[in-house]
Amino acid sequence: MTDLSSDKINDLTARIKKNEGAFLTLIRERLGIIIHPHQKMDLHHTLLEACQKFSLTPEEYLHILTFSSNNSLEFSHLIAGITIGETYFFRDNNQMQLLNDNLLPELIQSKRERDEYTIRIWSAGCSTGEDIYTIAMMLCELIPDYKRWSLQLMGTDINAISLQKATLGRYTQWSMRTITDYFKNKYFTPVNHCFQISPQLRELVNFSYLNLNENTYPSILNGTNARDLILCCNVLIYFDNVSIANLMKKLEDCLVPGGYLLLGASDPVILKETELLQHHSQGLYFSRPAEKQWSPPSNPLLITSANTGAAKPTLVKTTLAPITDLPKHTTPELGLITKLMRESQWQEALNIIDKNIIQGKKTIFLLDAKATALANLGKLSLAIICCHESMSLDPSNKQSYFTHAMILLELNQLTEAETLLRKAIFFDHRFVEAHYQLGLLLFRCKNPEAGLKCFRNALSIAKNEKSDYPVSEFSNLTFKQLVTILENELVIYSKHSDKNNSDGAKQSPGHSSSSRPLA
Template identity: 30%
Template sequence: MSGETYFFRDHGQMDLLRLRLLPELLERRRDTKTLRLWSAGCASGEEAYSLAMLTDMVLPEHEGWNVFILGTDIDTSALAKARQGVYHKWSFRLVPPSLQQRYFRSNAHGWVLDERIRRMVTFDAVNLVGEKFPAGDLRDMDLILCRNVFIYFDADSVAAMANKLGAALREDGYLMTGHTELIGHHIRNLHARLFPEGVVYQREEAVRAAAPVDIRIAPPPAVAQPVPQTHQAAVAAPSADDLLAAAREFADRGAYDRAEQSCRQALGLSPLAADPYFLLAQLAQIRGDFDSARELLEKTLYLDPHNVAGYLELSSLCERADNLPRAQTLRRAALGILRALPGDAVVEQYETTAAEMVQWMT
């Protein structure tokens, strides 16, 4: 079973948390000043720490608040890694560098999470199928993230797990899953609430009792306007490489429309280049357009059949679409390419070596 995960996985859902659900919960908990969040199936901790960083963004002054963030998984070696809070490029994907630099510092071992954020999260081993809850810490949650975990289970286990998670929510709490994971399942005590960025679930009682609340939307973190140096310095018309470099800078800074525009211009000059298609696929994922992302990754691999990141991204998308056999085949293909490379060969997209990637993936 793959523990594939990364920080701020799914930008739409992260925006929904930062701009709407967390501010709403904080408003509702203003009197008790307690907040209980749970990343269930947290793998190596990126999702639980993303919750801690988001909380830090919407509630910079934790003073006087009792914020409990729990990360659980069945895989104890993943939890050991989570507790260390040291990550590699692999875990960041399209995280804006400003955010990475705000919460991490780089040293010889990788990117080390800010101690203050690390201490906000408690990790524990929990088997979501076997464990009986609500009980102990696994109760009265304001928010549960259980994403990309249900995909491994049959329909009966999914329903049983989702019902238990629902029972572990506070009456007005939220359960967020992967986009389609509960669709078509009969979940007794949960009701879906639709937002443009995705679906979240609440207990039936909460939906019946719903009263309007005064939601204070936190302003988004300041994103500097991108000024790609490659453009400024260029006197002659930019080359396809210049345009791609500019596209990456735009994407890194969150200017996704301009990134897409530069990518398309790069393709205009160099239609058989694989890298612009790869970046376009990542941008499509950020928009939540997973069908286009899949098509763009297929094109990437057609043009560059040795593109390790292309195989891995497509594998994640197939996993997401419940196509587990294809996901595994693609992952095996990536592993085969990595194994055939010299151990110290650098895999550019992940700024790491082939040997290290083989080690993480096996």
């Protein structure tokens, strides 16, 4: 950092104030974050630090931010300065009591009664991961046989540096200031004046980059779909009322029927766009209403087998269209299906798909769309049947293998999922989503070097596609957004790879991350 004279600092401060409006607009447009009047002094301090750190004028810094990705050093500095990065274990005592005494035991009991041994929890805006690790500790205490379960815990944030720290799982005494000796001794090991979270706990949680301001969720592709519980604390305070209403609707859509949403005590609440139910029991929380009973149409054209095992089609080399090519729909109704899928309106799309299939219009497009919609709604067995139907029509259909792989990851069948992802890539070497998901899977299976290679392959492909094109037919994610995600994932996992290489010998032989599928 450059040492500047007081005159130079005064000049930079004046120019920052002059360009304040442009910085505020950029922050709002890129991140959806609103800087309130009482926060402007902190923003000015962050901008002044950046000018000193990078030896830039405010105008130069603004120009770089405008054209750089969110994971660039310059933008990362801005994100870190305007978001709350300070958190600690068992942070909100009332909320933790609510989870430990009510919500988690009720969820566990409900799952046991239905013989469903999967729990899916998402911490949105997780910072350095203390909240989601706290929930992981609770689950380990509440479920004596938790190793029989598939505990799918995920934390997301826009700050790649915070996610990198969360992935490493090493914390200072400040983060441990309210944790009891019982939890500290059971789940942490002292290391160089810090506390390293235990491997058993670290393997239960997956961390990923996600910008909540972008329309890329809910989706099975980033694990935000069909969540039993979402924790989103001290996040909505950054947004305006329109954005808050939109975010709460999207978070509701990410919940299973009956799922829970917990916010921070200071977060504003706008429910007008949602059907969320508000509850007061040891604290405020929300739930998604239980769904009306849904059943598939009794049409033999689609549901021909109850077999949910991995498909074993014959591999056939084909010449495939570029990933950016979209199908030439013959009717406006089929175009509407694509539109609804990209907007994550899975049930609405499913209704139209079923109507077409019942009318005898069974096509690969409809079967792939139905499999994707069902998977995102958490109806995994039915989704697998659709994948099999599509594969029977075209054994070289990469989308069927990919969707089937994503479902198997949800079912914790990692080996079978890896096989299907590799088959999808075999049929299309430029299948960017398959490269990315295979990379994530390889990291969970403790093969970080291969995982990084997959990330780099995906990044290379994405950078060579048209930035504003959707990554796939049923996704609203653009190649530009995927590039940002991949660049951030490389930041997060590169350090994690170094850590695994240095302490791999300390992990128990044969121990894998199979207790947690890809999220």
